Amino acid sequence: MSKRDYYAVLGVERNASAQEIKKAYRALALKYHPDKNPDNKESEDLFKEAAEAYSILSDTEKRGMYDQFGHAGVAAGSGAGGFDESVFSGFEDILGDFFGFGSGGRRRSARNRPQQGRSLEQLLTLTFQEAFEGCEKSVEVHRAEPCETCTGSGLKTGAKSHTCSTCGGMGQVQVQSGFFAISRTCHACGGRGQTISPSDRCGTCHGAKHIEKTRPLDVTVTAGVDTGMKLKVRGQGEPGALGGPAGDLYLVIKVEDHEFFKREGENLFARIPISFSQAALSTEIEIPTLHGVETLKVPAGTQTGKQFRMKRAGFSIVGRPHRFGDLFLEAVVVTPTKINKRERELLEELAEIEGDHITEHKSVFQKVKDFFN
Ligand SMILES: [Zn+2]
Ligand SMILES: [Zn+2]
Known part of the structure; x- marks a missing residue:
């Protein structure tokens, strides 16, 4: 079966712009996506055909080869590469927002991308007065810091890390999920693409690259804070990886009860x-x-x-x-519970004087009694 012309497949002119090609492909991909056409062989073929056309025409070099030599110029083994697995990463890029490929487009750069350090949360207890006035507090922050012995490499002096055998250094592994190949972070190397053999590990951090440390940190607490509020201290969380910024530290405020208020x-x-x-x-x-x-x-x-x-x-x-x-x-x-002799005398005297008022109360009480009798 002979292949259709890629421009015809996407329904664009030969001089179409990259934007027009992308737009045409997106429309076809959405129309023939297997999720929308379950168990429809024809749709699946059209979907694959559009993907193949897009994989060539979206790549300047491959498009040039195709324009010059036709299908032969981009066939597998010709050097320019034909329809291969890489086309699926293109799907993720272009369809990510339509079909929920959360990792869309991350695959190629995940290994080398700087990562922000973890943010930390810690409790900060304040007295009522401290919360009212605001205060300066010294807190002990527990966090992982780069190992000083190996300067964060995790390696023994003179030792080297090895390319991860699970992912071949990519930091990502492909998982076949039905029709799709989805990329996931490699668990063997944690996405770094490199592993350290046990005998090459740093003696201080044992290859972990960081060490748990406790450091004092002075923080300024704003007046008026209340229990449950979080105070953000920028950059005082765990250090980032590959040059990424440190995470943040969140101090969760707890204000002690006041005996009176x-x-x-x-x-x-x-x-x-x-x-x-x-x-x-x-x-x-x-x-x-x-x-x-x-x-x-x-x-x-x-x-x-x-x-x-x-x-x-x-x-x-x-x-x-x-x-x-x-x-x-x-x-x-x-009402007093303990009274001395003098207080008792005065209260008794008061009660006596009140007698007149009490008589009034008595008469009211009598009326009520009469009513029920
Ligand atoms: Zn790996
Ligand atoms: Zn170390």
């Missing part, structure tokens, strides 16, 4: 216990706010549950250092 966003809440006489007669209470001691005036006749609001006595807001929430104080009138 509860926090909700930028507002603070607290209960203030006051005695019966303070509640009845009015009083002034010194409140140790985060901003310093402030005086709260409690008016006469204050009941349990009465709320007082101290404006701007709450938490600062992250990134807005001059904005503060409010402090809400809830009065709790405390």
Whole structure:
């Protein structure tokens, strides 16, 4: 069976631009893709034919050979290469966004591409006051750093690494998945294309190339942070590979509870216990706010549950250092449990004086009783 002209296969002119060729191929590939035409031999053949045409016409050198010598110029063994496996990597490039080839186009460069180091997460515990004011903290960062003995090569002095026998140094292996060949990172060498034999490994890192280290790091914590927030310290994660940048360090904030205040966003809440006489007669209470001691005036006749609001006595807001929430104080009138002799005398006297009021209460109680009888 004779081959059709590649330009005819793609339905483009002989002087078509690379863009026109790509566009024509993409349309055909989408139309005849096996996923869309399951068990259709004709579609599969048309799909392969379009792929073959594209593999030649998208390559300037092969296209030149084809224009000059026709199919003979690009046949397998002619030196320019015909329809081979490499065409599949072209699929990944061009169809990646249509058919979910996540690794589309990565195959050729994965081995040498600089890789960013892993990002790290670490807990950072702060006191309530530290979170409120912001602070400087020294944290111990645990991370992998390049081995100093072998300067990150993983090799013994004078030893050399070998080309990985699993992937032949490509760093990637091809996995046949039905009609497609999909590239995956080689597990034997981790995508580096090189392996180190056990006897050639660095005595310090045993070929791992890095070593776990703990280093102190000074960080500045912004005022107003809260539990669960993450502080990003750029470039303080694990080092990158092949010249790639280091990862980042994320400090996960945990703010310790305060014995007196509860926090909700930028507002603070607290209960203030006051005695019966303070509640009845009015009083002034010194409140140790985060901003310093402030005086709260409690008016006469204050009941349990009465709320007082101290404006701007709450938490600062992250990134807005001059904005503060409010402090809400809830009065709790405390009934005394231990009283001395003098207090007892006074309370008894008070009870006596209250007798008149209580008589009023009694009469109300009597009315209720009568109602039910
Ligand atoms: Zn390998
Ligand atoms: Zn080493």
